Amino acid sequence: MKQPAYDKSLGRWRTWHDDEAPLRLGVSSCLLGEEVRYDGGHCRNRFVVDTLGRWFEWVPVCPEMELGMGTPRPTIRLQEDGAVVRLVAPQTGEDFTRRMTAFSKKRIRQLAKSDLDGYILKKGSPSCGTERIPVYGPKGVLRRNGVGLFADALSNQWPALPIEHEGRLNDAGLRENFIERVFCRNRWRTLKRRGLTRGRLVAFHTAHKFLLQAHNEAGYRRLGKLVASAGTVSDRELFASYEDGLQKVMKTRATKKKHVNVLHHALGFLKRDLDSRDKREILTSIGDYGAGLLPLIVPLTLLRYNIRKHDIGYLQGQLYFDPHPKELMLRNHV
Ligand code: SF4
Structure with a gap:
């Protein structure tokens, strides 16, 4: 199996898990x-x-x-x-x-x-x-x-x-939520096994931003404050509180409405690079997803294509666009 390390040169988490920390x-x-x-x-x-x-x-x-x-x-x-x-x-x-x-x-x-x-x-x-x-x-x-x-x-x-x-x-929906939690827990375990540092915690939190927002926006912000408070608490306390908060955020079910918000948020990062036709196409697909006419994978694929095309580094680092193997087809339902 492949390595799940956060790859700075790629600006994203390379893959899901490794042999030493199997799911x-x-x-x-x-x-x-x-x-x-x-x-x-x-x-x-x-x-x-x-x-x-x-x-x-x-x-x-x-x-x-x-x-x-x-x-x-x-x-x-x-x-x-x-x-x-x-x-x-x-x-x-x-x-x-x-x-x-x-x-x-x-x-x-x-x-x-x-x-x-x-x-x-x-x-x-x-x-x-x-x-x-x-x-x-x-x-x-x-x-x-x-x-x-x-x-x-x-x-x-x-x-x-x-x-x-x-x-x-x-x-x-329940299936996707459960498996997303499982993969997230595995990534956290992998990170702990490799040695948690404050820098790695920041990288982990940054890479999970959109994913966490799709589950629980307020919880994501609380975790952000925790990461920012790193200097005021011991590492041990910080990592334990983050782990606890992470499990709670991921336990909250991601909904269509929350996904729509995240998709709009992602689109905001592309607005200077897209022409009006491309922007309209993505907006329409987000609207159709929200109305139950298209599966989540459609606006995600359009966004992913444009993120790569316009080389939006910050978004390329977001696990939200790739949180579990596509073969599981968890985002292919309406
Ligand atoms: S439901 Fe549980 S207890 Fe019953 S047969 Fe299956 S594993 Fe055993």
Whole structure:
């Protein structure tokens, strides 16, 4: 794989990641096609395996198998018991709550040492599901807002980690947001591994300006103030606060409206170089994107072409125009 270094001569980040800091994601084992489900089957997810698998290294975890439940095994479910929710096998009455809670805590501590960039979980599972898991009472389903025990522990113990369930990856916007966060986290990890300095922090922040603005303009400005305050706090404090703020900004979903603002902002840098026809064409494509008639990739491609043609160095350094591999086609939807 190629080097992700910030290349001063090119004025931009050369590429995504390197062999020493691969994009590494935790994943529910059954999504990779491993036969670990209660019935001995799997839930192989083609997008996860065939598309994302080209870019990501997986750390598969099946909490139920690792707990020693084996396969085939009785089904388990969340069951309300007074103020607590238990993980039980209704057929046998066996209660797995304590064991699963203890296992999750320990396993997530181990995973934290694997430098993950994100996690993809199986939806609908009382262990791995992140939302809307049925919680049973004596007479059937009481509510559908439970969270799987392992998933709950993962998001509580590791709030900065990008986590999604496979079902939400079917939504183009959520998918793009998640993968953008994963790549951003990986670039930050790479930077840390290579040695963070104040100068490199400034370069990182500058290169991410438009990308951060597309997620959270106010958050981007807060990060900018933090970078500018470099002399008043220790490096350690500065880098830790920046990392925390960066994860929060990237967690906010980029919307069409925010992208439109960023595209207009980028166009502003070109206004002296474009003739009125080229400018109108870009403006029209931005308007059509905003109206849902064109995918984001269209105005971006027009802008990218003109940025290169007119050699606008500052914009060439913006990761916003190239935040993840084009083969993922994350910006090709309307
Ligand atoms: S959903 Fe989680 S616990 Fe269930 S089979 Fe898949 S990996 Fe194992």
